[in-house]
Amino acid sequence: MPIPFLNLKKINQNLNSELQGAFLKFLDSGQYILGSEVADFETNFANYCESNYCVGLANGLDALILGLQSLDLPTNSEILVPANTYYASILSILKAGYKPVLVEPNIETYNIDSSKIESHITNNTSAILAVNLYGKMCDFEALNRICKDHDLKLIVDAAQSHGGIYDGSKKCIGADVTAYSFYPSKNLGALSDGGAIVTDDAQIYNKIKSLRNYGSSIKYQFEYQGINSRLSEVQASFLKLKLRYLDEELLKRRQIARIYLTEIKNKLISLPSKTSIDTDAWHLFVIRTSYRERLIKHLTEKEIGFEIHYPTPPHKQKALKDFNYLSLPITEKIHDEVLSIPLNSTLTNSELAYIIDTINSFRI
CATH class of the missing domain: 3.40.640.10 (Type I PLP-dependent aspartate aminotransferase-like (Major domain))
Structure with missing residues (x-):
């Protein structure tokens, strides 16, 4: 799918x-x-x-x-x-x-x-x-x-x-x-x-x-x-x-976020904070894992789209060379491990179930 x-x-x-x-x-x-x-x-x-x-x-x-x-x-x-x-x-x-x-x-x-x-x-x-x-x-x-x-x-x-x-x-x-x-x-x-x-x-x-x-x-x-x-x-x-339709879009995004937070259960995956589910805007649903490359392979095989927001932290960008010397371990860990899964109002129940089942079946 x-x-x-x-x-x-x-x-x-x-x-x-x-x-x-x-x-x-x-x-x-x-x-x-x-x-x-x-x-x-x-x-x-x-x-x-x-x-x-x-x-x-x-x-x-x-x-x-x-x-x-x-x-x-x-x-x-x-x-x-x-x-x-x-x-x-x-x-x-x-x-x-x-x-x-x-x-x-x-x-x-x-x-x-x-x-x-x-x-x-x-x-x-x-x-x-x-x-x-x-x-x-x-x-x-x-x-x-x-x-x-x-x-x-x-x-x-x-x-x-x-x-x-x-x-x-x-x-x-x-x-x-x-x-x-x-x-x-x-x-x-x-x-x-x-x-x-x-x-x-x-x-x-x-x-x-x-x-x-x-x-x-x-x-x-x-x-x-x-x-x-x-x-x-x-x-x-x-x-x-x-x-005029933004609140309707946000309602759907919050509903999807709640489903993900309730039904994704995999010890290899860290989920977003569960606080403020009904008030945050949920532009992205960002998960985190120490095994990102393997998860990418798993999602690719199952034909599930994803993005990485963002693969390289700002202080390691070539354009910000004056900041390259900084050691920011929390930021670097986040950028090494995050991966965004689909979250928008067009997702169907069957698509959500397939995404959840795929993530829950991920093993190393």
């Missing part, structure tokens, strides 16, 4: 007629850049995230970079960031002109270990960039306490956690800036690239709106050295449509 890791065509198939209608409406509007569709989506997504403002951007990396730049941090600022994350989280700090300081994760949640943060704080530390990795919400209570105690800004990379809930809210509580990606594979995915920032701060909101448009708020007048990073009008129309 061949089961792909992710079939984007199948995921969007049920919305084909609505997406086609949205495209025709966009085409007929004559508004192709920063028109009413972007404005409507920004309002809708801000409301969904229980935030005051949203700025649509070209992609998630730009959201992180502009979010950092909007905070007016000192030029020599150090930004604490989880060592276990996607490369873009760390790249954004460098692109914004600051210094990343890598903090080990909690092996159970894969997110930044709040108990390790304060030992990395120096006089140059200005902010924490936390990541809701794989869709699991961070420990915002601890992060807010640390930020308050040390007068730090909080930026959240929520690229994988659309609709995640913490303390009853879809807001990343206490964040000065929360950055999202709408890459097609995300829980809320466009049909191309896209991103956004949400914030409660009017000053940050207005600065990011300017920065995304070359640094201009008034036509042909430039306050900042900005960039061209505007959410596409047509993608905004698709996202506005798909946002």
